[in-house]
């Protein structure tokens with residue numbers, strides 16, 4: 001940042017900021033996290049490991065009790081680590097919002113889902129920010145991490161907090177820093193994923209950067225909260241659009257009688273200028289199918305028509321229907337109708353090696369098959385049971401007999417624990433939407 005004399009601007013912090021900077025540096029700052037899920041809990045642990053006294057706040061009693069017992073419910077956080085930090089009294093969880101008053105910094109990691117109408121649901125952020133406002137005092141630093149549209153921090157969060165009469169950048173400090181947690185990623189986790197940081201004022205950016213650099217290797221300051229909010233949406237919209245391209249390539253390759261998986265893997269050998277994405281039964285999870293709608297909603301509110309982003313969403317959301325039509329055609333080739341056929345789905349989680357079924361396209365495929373009269377079964381080692389069309393369905397244990405009894409096996413999630421040789425050998429008809437059986441050939445094996 002340069003002032004009019006073109007010399008580096010020296011950021012003279014106000015007293016509350018100076019006190020906070022000292023407390024962060026000497027670890028006497030009392031830090032807190034609202035929202036103890038797959039983003040918030042790893043953040044709590046890293047802050048505690050850096051030497052801070054950490055308070056976790058969540059509305060769910062079960063989460064609070066589990067954390068205080070040192071039992072982790074987030075696969076990426078080992079209970080052993082959590083237990084030792086709780087025992088050392090570095091971590092304490094509570095449902096009480098009154099705890100916010102004693103905190104010097106508060107990171108907010110609450111969900112940002114969509115409403116049924118596909119527009120943003122900021123109710124969790126609003127509830128958290130109103131709680132913060134009710135306990136706001138001079139010297140506090142607030143960092144919003146939840147994925148949201150550009151403008152949320154300055155148009156919604158800031159006015160709510162300044163209703164307290166305190167002034168941002170002088171009395172309290174506010175920044176936006178997108179979470180980038182990739183659940184199950186063995187290589188990248190909270191400390192080594194670069195953290196983008198955008199403050200409402202330069203002082204806010206400076207203080208938020210000072211806090212996070214105590215436990216994250218690299219902070220990437222940007223000029224505003226809007227930039228920081230947009231970075232996250234670009235990252236996830238990039239994935240959605242490229243997955244849509246992979247899906248459209250799958251539809252086109254099927255039409256042309258070309259193996260899209262072979263094409264994608266061969267294209268991937270290009271050492272520059274290409275990044276492989278793969279087709280699948282559709283987009284799942286609570287991020288990639290959701291985040292682009294936060295961006296398109298904001299764009300439309302500003303009279304901008306985000307054609308490419310919306311078209312990508314349409315292509316991705318058509319994939320479950322395409323899967324059902326492929327299954328119907330494959331059965332038809334065996335003189336069988338969809339109605340009355342026994343169909344076994346392998347995998348219902350939204351992606352491999354997870355038990356998360358949120359927005360899972362596999363469930364949409366199963367529901368569609370059921371609605372057309374098929375007798376639907378599923379097997380997923382990570383998901384013991386699901387509710388399908390109002391009834392509870394249990395995961396079946398795979399065996400050659402079970403597989404041979406099916407008219408069609410559909411691979412929807414390519415968990416590594418599936419026994420591919422057994423599946424390839426004993427299935428009379430397979431539709432593989434994940435190329436899990438890439439090493440097997442045969443007239444019984446069809447691919448997306």
Ligand code: SAJ
Nearest residue numbers: 180181182239243277278279280283284285287288350351
């Ligand atoms: N998918 C495809 N083809 C692909 C990649 C993914 O069909 O080539 C599907 C997956 O099967 C899944 C969905 O897209 O149903 C989303 O998959 P994902 O790999 O994007 O994983 P998420 O949603 O669990 O997490 C993503 C993070 N993933 C990666 O960067 C690899 C990351 O973008 C964010 O940290 C996270 O969303 C988030 O929290 O925003």
